[in-house]
Amino acid sequence: MTKKQSNSLNVDFTNLAPLRDRIASSIRSAIIDGRLQPGSRLTEQELETMFGVSRTPLREALLLLDSEGFVNVLPRRGAVVSEISSEDVQEIYGAKSILESAAAKLACDTITAETLDELSALTDEMETTINDERNDYRTLLNLNSEFHQLLSDAGGNKKISQFIRNLRSQTLRYNYIYLSLKSRIDNSIFDHRNIIEAIRQKNKEQLEHLIQEHNASACRSLCDFIRQQSLSQPPQELNME
Amino acid sequence: MTKKQSNSLNVDFTNLAPLRDRIASSIRSAIIDGRLQPGSRLTEQELETMFGVSRTPLREALLLLDSEGFVNVLPRRGAVVSEISSEDVQEIYGAKSILESAAAKLACDTITAETLDELSALTDEMETTINDERNDYRTLLNLNSEFHQLLSDAGGNKKISQFIRNLRSQTLRYNYIYLSLKSRIDNSIFDHRNIIEAIRQKNKEQLEHLIQEHNASACRSLCDFIRQQSLSQPPQELNME
DNA sequence: CAATTGTATATTGTATACAATATACAATAC
DNA sequence: GTATTGTATATTGTATACAATATACAATTG
Numbered sequence: 287m288t289k290k291q292s293n294s295l296n297v298d299f300t301n302l303a304p305l306r307d308r309i310a311s312s313i314r315s316a317i318i319d320g321r322l323q324p325g326s327r328l329t330e331q332e333l334e335t336m337f338g339v340s341r342t343p344l345r346e347a348l349l350l351l352d353s354e355g356f357v358n359v360l361p362r363r364g365a366v367v368s369e370i371s372s373e374d375v376q377e378i379y380g381a382k383s384i385l386e387s388a389a390a391k392l393a394c395d396t397i398t399a400e401t402l403d404e405l406s407a408l409t410d411e412m413e414t415t416i417n418d419e420r421n422d423y424r425t426l427l428n429l430n431s432e433f434h435q436l437l438s439d440a441g442g443n444k445k446i447s448q449f450i451r452n453l454r455s456q457t458l459r460y461n462y463i464y465l466s467l468k469s470r471i472d473n474s475i476f477d478h479r480n481i482i483e484a485i486r487q488k489n490k491e492q493l494e495h496l497i498q499e500h501n502a503s504a505c506r507s508l509c510d511f512i513r514q515q516s517l518s519q520p521p522q523e524l525n526m527e
Numbered sequence: 528m529t530k531k532q533s534n535s536l537n538v539d540f541t542n543l544a545p546l547r548d549r550i551a552s553s554i555r556s557a558i559i560d561g562r563l564q565p566g567s568r569l570t571e572q573e574l575e576t577m578f579g580v581s582r583t584p585l586r587e588a589l590l591l592l593d594s595e596g597f598v599n600v601l602p603r604r605g606a607v608v609s610e611i612s613s614e615d616v617q618e619i620y621g622a623k624s625i626l627e628s629a630a631a632k633l634a635c636d637t638i639t640a641e642t643l644d645e646l647s648a649l650t651d652e653m654e655t656t657i658n659d660e661r662n663d664y665r666t667l668l669n670l671n672s673e674f675h676q677l678l679s680d681a682g683g684n685k686k687i688s689q690f691i692r693n694l695r696s697q698t699l700r701y702n703y704i705y706l707s708l709k710s711r712i713d714n715s716i717f718d719h720r721n722i723i724e725a726i727r728q729k730n731k732e733q734l735e736h737l738i739q740e741h742n743a744s745a746c747r748s749l750c751d752f753i754r755q756q757s758l759s760q761p762p763q764e765l766n767m768e
Numbered sequence: 769c770a771a772t773t774g775t776a777t778a779t780t781g782t783a784t785a786c787a788a789t790a791t792a793c794a795a796t797a798c
Numbered sequence: 799g800t801a802t803t804g805t806a807t808a809t810t811g812t813a814t815a816c817a818a819t820a821t822a823c824a825a826t827t828g
Contacts, residue, residue: 304602305812306590329779340813342583345780346590349547353594361545362780362819381626381686388625445622449690546782570809581783586810603789603810 309337309347317356317367318459324369328357355456372509375457379505382453386434386501387494389441389450390481394488397440402482408433409478416471426471427461433478460508470507474500550578550588558597558608559700565610569598596697613750616698620746623694627675628738630682630691631722635729638681643723649674650719657712667712668702674719701749711748715741 313333316322328348330341337344352359359365370378412429415422431454438447477500484493554574557563569589571582578585593600600606611619653670656663672695679688718741725734 304810331779341780342812342814346587349587349590350594353591363821364780377684377686380684381690384625384629384687385622443618443621445618445694446625449622453686545780572809582810583782583784604791605810 305339305343306346306350309333309339309344310350312337313347313351314354314356314455317351318455319462320459322367324367324459326367328365328367330364354452370456370460370512372512375460375508375512376505378453378456379501379508382450383498383501385446385450385453386438387497389438389443389446390485390493390497391490392441392443392446393437394485394490394493396442397485401436401440402486404436405433405478405482408436409475409482412471412475412478416468416475423462427458430461430474431458437481457508460511463511473503546580546584547587547591550574550580550585551591553578554588554592555595555597555696558592559696560703561700563608565608565700567608569606569608571605595693611697611701611753613753616701616749616753617746619694619697620742620749623691624739624742626687626691626694627679627742628735630679630684630687631726631734631738632731633683633687634678634681635726635731635734637683638726642677642681643727645677646674646719646723649677650716650723653712653716653719657709657716664703668699671702671715672699678722698749701752704752714744 313322313328322328330344330348333344333348334341348357348359348365351357352365356368357365358368408429412426412433415425415429434454435447435451438450441447477496481493481496481500484490484496554563554569563569571585571589574585575582589598589600589606592598593606597609598606599609649670653667653674656666656670675695676688676692679691682688718737722734722737722741725731725737
């Protein structure tokens, strides 16, 4: 949705991107890595001084984040970091499961050897990272996202991979927490290798099964986590005002 | 994505909705019913005088429409009504096909008798409308959209029905033209009845097949139409400046 | 004392002014 | 004559000012 211009020379024009996009990225990152908690109010004045920008690009950023589902902009009442219930999580993973398996099955027919190798390489990298004992979860999460996105893109349907990207970003903010388990990552790596193998063999039934299980298992972990969370920290009123 | 507040009394607070949303609706309608053609530039000044509003809510409306895919807002270059190629159409219907059959299969397990009756009623209404000889295509299109949306919603996954809504709205602007064929609508009505029957019987395989065919056929018609269009009216430069 | 209403304050909605960039076209150099 | 560069104009990006609305809390009434 957001435009990204690339040029022949590998020059970084990032800071020339519209201010609204840079602001949106900052807020999005803050939400994803937990610096901004679900439910907290985002008043324009606060963010204005926080980022040192004026309200116009700030408001545009908030509206963008609303359309992405990270915040809810309520007319005349301001913006709030969106909250995700365990029902939401089930819907998100349910939809992602359907779209990812569809994309993967499409990819079976069109994927190149290069892309398959890239998928393998990403999985190998995850393995070395987890065994590094440094527990670099941010890198692991990025590698994991890259794997799934590369696979989705390989399906060739841009709408589908865009939806998947959107769905994944919704739960990303929780992955920092619930993925911090070596066992879960080991499982993930195992699943990834099986998925690659199923694509190699163009075994679509097996592929669908693997991807659905991969999602269902992630969904279960996250739902458990959220339920725990809501038990230990009840109602949790606005904590930023 | 856009908020809609409803209240216990059936009072219409439409004009109290944020100006940006009302502007966005106007532009969206204009794009859907063809008053604004794909490729035409939307300069802020022009729209400003056209709607008699200032730039801020106007810009916010354009960004919203960008996120919905109706316009492309290019940084520092302005907004353009998005163009849809026949490749785009194939991706849109491909994605919609997958999501609609998934939603319909989910609906099989949860749909109520009332909803099934509503689906039937909508189909009956389409039939009386087409036989009215008045060729009220706008009504037909609305009934058709309502049918598919009601069915998607019956699946119970809000993310999925939101994606479907988005995909349908993308092609809506062409439906005014290519749906203007009695034969296509007759086919549609026939398909709808079969779909309802498959849900009644909870025959998921048949259901999936019907919905995929329904989409594939619509996709073919629209692609043919677009290819014809691009042959008869070649490159077609910016026609609004 | 509870419920309601009025008022001040906080906050968002909208309009406008100024700054930065892109586009088109003319002038110049080759 | 073509290509390049410079400049004016159009257009968008950002900042700020003003208007409208919501919220919280005090005052008033029953």
